Amino acid sequence: MKDASVPCLPRGVRLHYDKVRQTHVLLGPERALILDDISHVILSELDGTRSVGAICATLAERYAAPVEQITTDTLALLTDLAHKRLLDHV
Amino acid sequence: MSRPQPPIAMLAELTHVCPLACPYCSNPMELTKKSDELDTATWARVFAQAADLGVLQLHLSGGEPAARRDLVELVKAARDAGLYTNLITSGVGLTEAKLTALDAAGLDHVQLSVQGITAALADRIGGYKGGFERKMHVAERIAEIGFPLTLNAVMHRHNLDDLPATIALAQRLGARRIEVACVQFHGWAEANRGQLQPTADQVHAAKATVEAERERLKGALVIDFVAPDWFSDFPKACMGGWGSTGLNITPAGDVLPCHAAESIPSLEFANITQASLSDIWYDDAAFNAFRGTDWMPPLCQSCDRRDIDFGGCRCQAMAIAGDAKATDPICRKSPDRAKVDALLNVAPSEAPFVYRGRV
Numbered sequence: 001m002k003d004a005s006v007p008c009l010p011r012g013v014r015l016h017y018d019k020v021r022q023t024h025v026l027l028g029p030e031r032a033l034i035l036d037d038i039s040h041v042i043l044s045e046l047d048g049t050r051s052v053g054a055i056c057a058t059l060a061e062r063y064a065a066p067v068e069q070i071t072t073d074t075l076a077l078l079t080d081l082a083h084k085r086l087l088d089h090v
Numbered sequence: 091m092s093r094p095q096p097p098i099a100m101l102a103e104l105t106h107v108c109p110l111a112c113p114y115c116s117n118p119m120e121l122t123k124k125s126d127e128l129d130t131a132t133w134a135r136v137f138a139q140a141a142d143l144g145v146l147q148l149h150l151s152g153g154e155p156a157a158r159r160d161l162v163e164l165v166k167a168a169r170d171a172g173l174y175t176n177l178i179t180s181g182v183g184l185t186e187a188k189l190t191a192l193d194a195a196g197l198d199h200v201q202l203s204v205q206g207i208t209a210a211l212a213d214r215i216g217g218y219k220g221g222f223e224r225k226m227h228v229a230e231r232i233a234e235i236g237f238p239l240t241l242n243a244v245m246h247r248h249n250l251d252d253l254p255a256t257i258a259l260a261q262r263l264g265a266r267r268i269e270v271a272c273v274q275f276h277g278w279a280e281a282n283r284g285q286l287q288p289t290a291d292q293v294h295a296a297k298a299t300v301e302a303e304r305e306r307l308k309g310a311l312v313i314d315f316v317a318p319d320w321f322s323d324f325p326k327a328c329m330g331g332w333g334s335t336g337l338n339i340t341p342a343g344d345v346l347p348c349h350a351a352e353s354i355p356s357l358e359f360a361n362i363t364q365a366s367l368s369d370i371w372y373d374d375a376a377f378n379a380f381r382g383t384d385w386m387p388p389l390c391q392s393c394d395r396r397d398i399d400f401g402g403c404r405c406q407a408m409a410i411a412g413d414a415k416a417t418d419p420i421c422r423k424s425p426d427r428a429k430v431d432a433l434l435n436v437a438p439s440e441a442p443f444v445y446r447g448r449v
Contacts, residue, residue, distance in 0.1 A: 010266075012199045012238030016174070020096055020144035027174040029199045029240050029267055030314070032098055032146045085266040085312045 008048035096144025107157040111217035114279035115446035134167035139367040141171040148173040156183035169196035181228035240267040246286040271316040284439030325402025325418035332380035350405040
């Protein structure tokens with residue numbers, strides 16, 4: 001996973017709002033991951049067209065936060081999900 | 091005892107009908123007749139109740155769920171309820187038209203069982219000639235549609251040495267995930283222990299294979315491995331603790347804390363046609379029987395692993411120690427551990443399989 005990678009959630013992996021626990025979750029095969037606010041914001045940006053770099057730039061501007069920090073967090077999250085086969089990237 | 095958390099996963103055993111007759115089938119010895127199965131509307135109501143209760147993952151299983159004529163309607167009802175919907179199937183009976191309709195109904199994921207990597211072995215285990223070839227055909231169609239696929243391989247003495255080739259098969263079929271599950275000796279499998287029990291060497295080799303293949307296939311294939319606990323010093327945290335994360339509904343609507351719970355004769359189970367799923371989850375006596383730690387024998391109560399393995403598996407305690415409230419006999423501290431070791435010494439048998447019965 002690099003800045004230039006274009007990530008997306010593959011078929012069978014989707015975001016879901018859990019009304020009972022009042023939290024966002026990521027649902028996939030045999031998995032239900034409870035998402036913190038930051039993870040949910042990042043995953044909501046994935047559209048299969050924009051790169052990690054472009055997404056991080058958008059988030060840095062929206063939250064007035066350092067792009068380096070956001071990039072570090074984003075790459076860590078996406079790499080972990082890719083290892084679990086819950087995320088594809090090209 | 092504090093109020094339990096809501097469940098995350100529900101296994102719906104839609105039917106006990108199945109074209110296969112695997113000698114390790116997890117269905118009970120006494121199978122439910124087709125005429126006693128819940129109807130479409132009742133299942134749809136149960137799915138809605140499950141979602142309201144907090145269930146996120148629904149596993150549609152059997153028997154063979156494709157044997158239900160209303161499978162497509164049931165998937166649609168589950169998706170309408172907001173559940174992540176997984177079909178656990180042998181593939182036999184899934185026609186091309188049905189797969190296309192399941193796609194349109196919103197099925198999220200398919201878990202396809204494999205009984206072996208060759209037709210000769212797979213068809214002998216499944217007790218169904220031509221089953222392997224049908225399954226491979228279905229797998230191709232699943233890949234064409236694009237369903238995410240998990241391969242589910244139940245392993246025992248006759249196929250554990252084929253583990254590397256089984257993992258290769260999962261890759262060839264385009265699976266993202268493989269579940270390697272060693273036979274657990276409840277019910278039908280118990281009647282086939284001598285025929286199925288792998289050797290200690292086979293289990294150790296399988297653990298090494300899984301470790302190496304996980305590293306080699308990182309990011310390409312997820313390998314979930316349910317190793318047998320018989321050679322371990324401590325029991326596994328069965329179901330993550332009784333009545334804590336999941337529940338199971340039988341074809342006739344009985345609501346169980348785990349799929350083998352009917353093997354505990356002291357328990358009586360509520361039926362979904364008589365009570366709501368929420369009332370059963372929070373208040374039913376069978377669900378509360380082994381929740382928390384109050385039920386535990388002193389050996390478990392005082393153990394520093396009490397909140398790690400929750401006393402282990404209740405059905406295993408019943409089957410081997412003869413007491414569902416006993417410490418799981420896998421535990422080295424259990425007075426019944428010698429019974430486990432004796433079972434591990436059961437001589438390999440070449441007797442014919444005792445195949446699962448037909449409904």
